[in-house]
Amino acid sequence: MANFSRHDVRKGLNALRWPLRLTRAGMFAENLWQAAWPLVTVCLAVLAVLMLGLQDSVMVEVVWAFAVIAALAGAAALVYAFARFRIPSHAAALARLDETLPGRPVQALMDSQAIGESDAASTAVWRAHQARMSARAAQAEAVPADLRIARRDPFALRYVAVLGFAVALIFGSIWRVGSVAEMGPGGNAGLAGGAVWEGWAESPRYTGRPTIYLNDVADGTLAVPAGSLITLRLYGEVGALTVAETVSGRTGELPPASAPEQDFIVVQEGEISVNGPGGRTWEVAVLPDEVPEIDIIGNADSNALGQMTLPFAATDDYGVEAGEARIVLDLNAVDRRHGLTIAPDPRPEITVALPMPVAGDRTDFEESLIEDFSEHPWANLPVTVTLSALDAAEQQALSEPRDIILPGRRFFDPLAAAIIEQRRDLLWARGNAVRIGQILRAVAHRPDDVFRKDTNRLRLSRAITRLETLASYGLTDEQQSDLADDLWGLALAIEEGDLTSALERLREAQERLNQAMRDGASEAEIEELMRELRRATDDYLRQLMQQSQRNAEQNPDQPQSGDPQNQMQMTQDDLQRMMDRIQELMEQGRMAEAEQALQELQELLENMRVTQGGEGQNGQSAGEQAMEGLAETLRDQQGLSDQAFRDLQEQFNPNAQAGESQGNEGRSGGQGRGNEHTEGGQGEGRQEGAGEQGGQGQQQGQNQGGEGDSQGQGSLADRQQALRDELRRQQGSLPGAGTPEGDAARDALDRAGRAMDGAEEALRQRNFADAIDNQSQAMEALREGMRALGEAMQQEQQAGQQGQGTSEADRRAEAQDPLGRDSGSNGSVGTEEGLLQGEDVYRRARDLLDEIRRRSGEGERPDVELDYLGRLLDRF
Template sequence: MLSERVLRSFWPLISILLTVCALLMLGLHDLVPVELVWGSGAVAITGALVALVWGARRFHWPSRAEALARLDEVLPGRPIQALLDEQAIGERDAASVALWRAHQERMAARVSGAAPVQPDLRLSARDPYALRYAALLLFCVALLFGSVWRAGSITEMTPGAANAAQGPTWEGWVEPPRYTGLPTLYLNDISEPELDIPEGSRIVLRFYGEVGALRLTETVSDSGVEAASDPEQALVVTRDGTLTIDGNGGRTWVVGVVADTAPQIAVAGVAEAQAAGQMSLPFTASDDYGVVSGMAEIALDLASVDRRHGLTTAPDQRKAVSADLPMPITGDRDIFTEDLIEDFSQHPWANLPVTITLTARDAANQVGAAEPLQTNLPARRFFQPLAAAVIEQRRDLLWARSNGPRVAQILRAVSHRPEDVFRSQTAYLRLRVTLRRLETFNEYGLKPKQQEEIAQALWDLAIILEEGTLTDALERLRRAQERLSEAMKNGASDQEIAELMQELREATDDYLRQLQRQAQQDGENSDERQPGQDGETMQMTQDDLQRMMDRIQELMEQGRMAEAQQALQELQEMMENMRVTQGQGQGQQSEGQQAMEGLAETLRNQQGLSDQAFRDLQEQFNPNANRGESQQNQGRSGGAGRGQSHEGEGGQGQGDGQRQGEGEEQGGAGQGSLADRQQALRDELRRQQQGLPGAGTPEGDAARDALDRAGRAMDGAEEALRQNDMADAIDRQSEAMEALREGMRALGEALAQQQQQPGQGTQEGDMRAQNRDPLGRNPGSQGSIGTDEQLLQGEDVYRRARELLDEIRRRSGEGERPQIELDYLRRLLDRF
């Protein structure tokens, strides 16, 4: 009964006290002006007093009689009241007295079994809005997320405390150099007397209160400060020393500077020349916070040069050669090993003694240098005697322009009997033309540009002499085949057979290289046929040729010379009929090929638009970002990117720069031009969809559905571009590109189905269908698979690589594909 009456009388007071305590524990008073805090406090105190008076007037202590009556209410028959009653009538009647006593005993028995009455704490009638529960909830939140100690800060808001808070105080921070990656330190939290920080760290101090109450004395900066009292001070730590704040709450630290060591770099191996003439130099670099860049400087070691023949004269002045060292793209640069790969084959110092000095630079602009490496500059070597002689004269000409007459005289002497030294009339004629120009230049004084022109001509001549022409390679191949054939007829030994087979392999490799090189130079298909052939060509991979030669050698080792002779003759016929395919080939293209090429061009254009939209989105958030500096930038100017201006056409600079400059016609265009070009691309796709081959087949219908999705995505991208919503435009463009790829894949399958049917497609189409690459690439040189397209277009090459790998995995799981294709896909998965 006491708890009921206390709660019913004082629940408003309790609610007010709980609310005030909760607000103080949560620290809300620190977030509002002090005037609001004191105003709210006055209201709370007034409310509490009113609630106290209201409760005191309604509260009275429960009496014994009230307690018995409360207990009697819960017992049946009100036994307590019966026990308190007295018999009024029949006191003299013995039977009546006996009945009354029996009644009293029954009531006493009921009272003896009485249980305590539970209090009724319900206040819903007095608090219909449950304000007491709201106050209790707020208090529980304060217990969980607040602190009792925060309530004590209310004392600091008194007038006297406010004056005390205006006294002197300070704050300080230590900011290490950004390149260290270390966090900023708050000096107020550092109680240890010793403090170790990186060299170059910036210390910022702020003094509050009366000026002069706090003073700074330090010996860690170059200038040094004694008794400085400026409200805000900053210094850069350069040496060991002390940092002292004098005044109320001041501290002293002994500062130790952690020096930033210079990077270290060293040569990790021997400088070697690779097969193609490139120099490979391994090196190791390290730094405490990471190497930023590196440089290799190559200088001529004149004292070690063998000054004979054309090198006796004083050399022309040339600057040292500088080359950037490769840095790891990912991972730490604290310590790493890389290889410097550069081609110095055409440099005047090629194969001459040089000094190579490697340097590394860190973020603090400190430079570390390796011990100079003295070596001959690795470059391509020429083993054909005449080619080596031409390269030697080229070296003498680049050594000094005064060697021009001597070089001309020696070259004229070398070519005096051309039939004895030249295997090709073409090489001889090129030498005579170069010699005539050199003699003409010598008459008027050889200029630097003329020197470079003659040097380049001599280099090209040496390459022809060293590698030979296609006719030379074919003649060597025939000679090797004839010698092997004669050896089989004459019963040569196994050792002689093995030597002749090795000669045949080398001649075959040389012939294939010449085929590929001439195809690249001509830019079109090159055929080497002998009279009397039927004109048909065969395309094979180099692995197929090696297997055929292994089979020939195996037959000869088993003594089956007739079969080996027949296999050798077949190999000879195939080699003479072999051609290298580059570009689109000869003859008229079929409708399906034209459609595939048109869709491929549309996909490249869409990729370019998407790349430009992505860069424009980046520039919206980072206008000062570097533009076009990525090697994969195929549509921007401003760096290593090729093909397009930054403001114009994007994403089209591929191959040999065949579409360079198209973007300049639209330079300076804004978002409207992007939307217009997206609309033009959509119109082009709509035109390509008309008359698309493969109608009526499941693959053809799938291709049309995919292209319809691509068109709708392009429409969405155009609308987003016109609304300047670059993010949504990029998403729609990605959907369009994915749909275009699906459409091209389905169209390719439809064309393959048509080419497998008799009487359909062209002969070239049949050959392409039979030699179709699992990745959709065109047959390349030497019967191998290749493409002129860059499979890793755009800047996100890692995403493109993952897409290709996923596509390979998907196709390798399709059991209905030909077994040769599945084997090829599995080899790709094993390798990559």
């Protein structure tokens, strides 16, 4: 550094040559833009107005006034540009470059040593300083130009001009700029002396295609959809321009070829000619409107109550407008025996409208026709189904006819099935009326062996009498329909029953299940019958327990009869496992084994002594265990819903998680911190549950579901299925049976189970939006079930405290509910207060609502996510 000289200084300054030139060029552009932006804005605005042809739709005086204003604005902008523009100097560029470097090294290199030149030490220090500044200057980079002029244009007029010019480029024409010359001096004379024309081709609205300005289309091929409206306007001397066309197919009285206004519809390919000055000729090619297509893509399915689901797919180039299904009886395929032997009464075909997508694209979609034809005369008979689709051009397409058995509700009670068969014969033909009355009398010949309720016997007797009376005078259509309704209601009452005896109801449920297995019932029907069997079993066990308690109260000193070692003892969990095994065998098609297992279950239920301890594990009552298990299920379901929402975001916006992970952690972390054992609220499975098997169902869900949040939809669906199985197990041991509150809790948990089934199916199909909706319904139903169960526990608790002291367990139950909340002021088990404390609750709610609104306003998000966010805003 001691040898650093002025030559080195010049060499350091020469190294700044290119950064200095680029900086000076940027300053030139900056000064030019700051001075010329008003002139550019005026030019773009004038061009936008002229290209859009606004001068042709207003009076000439307005055009002249606009021209004067534009000229004055342009002159003022030009004066402003010359006054403001300055060519940047070399020194100014060097100073700007030096300002961006620490320590101003350029200025240091240009300075000279003021004092101490004769001192060698001082000179060495100065040269060392300049060497450091030279090294620092060598790192200089060009300073970018600052083109921001928001301070000079606070109203953003430049953006308005740019937007108008962009619109003119899309929808306007550069050729329209020349039309303003016709409005100058002598312009009208030129127009009067010549002839001009304008034309438009407007496509049908349903195509979504824009209108074509024919003046911008050169001679050649013109492709338009069928049904397009051609509009031509001729100006100038009449006869100077004429129109000839062969595309409309008009054969009647035609307007003159020289008519100033001509409109016609394109129905075929041909030619359009404008003959005369500036005329053109186009070969019109018609874009065909394809006929829609529709087809049945699956077999007709039905649920346990007979509701039919028929999937179909439809396509069309511009979208399907409507569709319908026509169902006709396949008389040749009907087994013409018994009441179907005679000719049927004439009936119109069944016509139902097909469901269409409410929102979204209708050019290619799949939907399902869901209807219940259980009460129709053709239910469970062979029919032919034909679907039709209609597009906006009123073109209709028909699917291939599909031969199916029209689904309807099946009755497994023998008496109910016999009544339904005679109802079908009555609706088949009124001529069967006498025969039906005889058969029903034979069915009811020994009522004690057939009917379980006298009311049903009386209803059938009344229906038979009415049928025979009306048949003697001839049945009308209205009377036939009324009798069919009476028989349908009677069959439902017999099938579903309203038994007061729990044992009779249990036997009836077992008989119906046996009959269903012999008749080859569907999975949905078997599942419904198994659900009924579980309810009947719960009622029977409750009756046994109540009878045992009454016997113990009346004879407290009487010992139990029989040897305890020889008595059969089973818990409710044992019974639930047996019923789960029966359902599993039926689902696997092993009907013989399932029937044998059902028979064993029936014998056990009628001969066993059920044991249920008053206290569960850890000193908890059965109600406390059930409430704790439901709370765990609710938390796990919330975790699965959170994970499904994250998967929904990743499905349509893979980069969303990276940009929003911090916010999501803040939003979802609250639940995770409140439920640490569920690991962030993701439903990984709980370690402890109610009863001996409290955590088995969820542990299974964890094993099947995988170990992380990066699982695919299969693992999430498996965890949802495991949670559903756990809820089914909890339903089997739910206390409070027979009380209104207990029944309400069971109904709510049934709804939660059905919603979980829907969520599982949606997860397996990667339909995360529907899965989240079903999971929300499941959580709401779980909350309702817990509230109803809490009320049932409270009533049992109050009944047990009458005339007795309050035990320590009761005092604990009164102090807090199973969710850890304080008891309500009115003595209720739970309260909505105290879940969160402080003003932060309201701030947190506002933050979440603001975040939902922000995301719903981002149009680039997928439609399915926007729909979900919209539903959240509607709900909250």
